[in-house]
Amino acid sequence: MKHVYSGKTKEVYELEDGNYLLQFKDDVTGENGEFDPGANAVGLTMAGAGKAGLRLTKFFFERLQENEIPTHYLEADIEAQTMKVVPATVFGQGLEVICRFRAAGSFLRRYGKYAADGQQLDAFVEVTLKDDERQDPPISRDALDMLGILTKTEYDTLKKLTQQIAKIVKEELAKKNMELYDIKLEFGRSQNGEILLIDEISGGNMRAYTQGRYIEPLELEKNMLQ
């Protein structure tokens, strides 16, 4: 197999059969040693983060498969910290798709004039560009279409899938007495043009609370998998 990409939290390898292998690292995004799912830098390394993230990702991708949501997932090897996936290309140079059930993070930083911390939001979906230099700017359906990143039909599919996936994750968390505030997803196009959920779904992709208390990613993963 061939190493093709080194991401913030993963190494990516191409396999001989045309599929890809994602190696989960123990690095998590954040700033000043504090975890922040919206941050662009690797903030800290936590022993066991890679394995716990992969275990939760496996759990959620298998739930999504049962619900017939298209994803890039094929199989996971927890001990090796690897996940095998089908090839997919990202939109433009990469998008993040966020679904929000309560106001937090960058939503408040932008819309704090109109929204209170923790205010209920109606499975609100927004798309941001992966662009560290420009602080991941939000981008509209019209702009994505105009700039050739995503057609309007693809946007509508992406939005619908995002809400379906977020609802499934929210329900799974609720079974463990945790409330999902927001979740960040990534999508790609498969070789036949189908839109697939890609990347991972771990504690590092979401914000969850229990009785008003924020739950760290590793604690969230522990709660979910015990």
Add this chain to the structure above:
Amino acid sequence: MKHVYSGKTKEVYELEDGNYLLQFKDDVTGENGEFDPGANAVGLTMAGAGKAGLRLTKFFFERLQENEIPTHYLEADIEAQTMKVVPATVFGQGLEVICRFRAAGSFLRRYGKYAADGQQLDAFVEVTLKDDERQDPPISRDALDMLGILTKTEYDTLKKLTQQIAKIVKEELAKKNMELYDIKLEFGRSQNGEILLIDEISGGNMRAYTQGRYIEPLELEKNMLQ
């Protein structure tokens, strides 16, 4: 008449007949002594700016009336630097609606990864919140609806009106050999709920170029009205 509001570039008075009077000042927005239509601060004072801005506003609002575009305009008194308008309330705490024919300014600051300086854009419309503290963040149709600022139907009306108005302004500038790159508009609701163009349309609301050279607001106004 009663003074009701002091804006960056205007004073606002309520008249006895229920209408309002806008007094144009000689202040223009910008930073470090340079004009910038997207800036939130008054950058400089230019003698004659108020009168020239009002003359151009009168010119455009009368063109829009002829084209049956609903606006708040009633009449203008150039010598007194005042414009009489019908009452209208802004959406939320105020929105700016931008129509772009070429990439410049905040569009490039956000989407420079995908767009080149001066690249043609297809009468692209975007809405930003008037919020100096949060640098006027862009906001989507879904978010405007969710936060109770604008319904989706109102958004669609606003977008359509914006493109119609921008096209008229673009055509008028083209007659004087100037090319409109982008324009920033404000809208409000009339007392019967109709969406009206409000505020002004002067050099300070738009970016125009001639043969690749940027045209300052006062020069633009002079070109248009001579």
